[in-house]
Amino acid sequence: MPVTEKKYPEWVQKYRTRGTTVKKKGDSYYLYKRTSRRVKGKKYPQPVDTYIGVITPNGVIQSNKKKVSLTDAEVWEYGFSKAVWELCPDDWKKPLGDDWEDVLSIILFKQSPTSYIQRTRTIKKESDFRYQFAAQTASLSRRIYKTCGVGLEELHQLETIYLICLGKTEIISRIHEEQRELLRKIQVAFDMC
Incomplete structure (x- = not known):
């Protein structure tokens, strides 16, 4: 046929x-x-x-759509870590001197083990420093509360805002309305890192 x-x-x-x-x-x-x-x-x-x-x-x-490989996709916690980093007060940083970024990275990693901070920085060990990290965390939370009216506990509601990396493309996941209100209250805007 x-x-x-x-x-x-x-x-x-x-x-x-x-x-x-x-x-x-x-x-x-x-x-x-x-x-x-x-x-x-x-x-x-x-x-x-x-x-x-x-x-x-x-x-x-x-079609203007491009295929993106998901085999190399990475998902990192972004909202909480980015907000704390942005809100970190100078009066908390100053006593730590040049160590403040390392100390803050360790605190963020302990608070949020999937923090995007570990994507951008090498996180040192607590034992490399002579700080009491529980006291540093409490001090940080108090000082952020003093300047912004929110502490670390309230900022944890931003943990479900993720940084999604697809090769060289980076996108931020959906931000829910209550999270938007908190971001407006603390005056933090999320630009790409």
């Missing part, structure tokens, strides 16, 4: 050029780039179709 070629309307046919294929789904026509690749164990090369766009009587509407 001979293979019959599919018949498409004339306005679709003109886009069926060499190296492309058309697929119909419902009442819509879609244009794909067609190539092939060898697959071990197969006798002939196998077709590979890459989506180009939808065909309309007025032309092809190309």
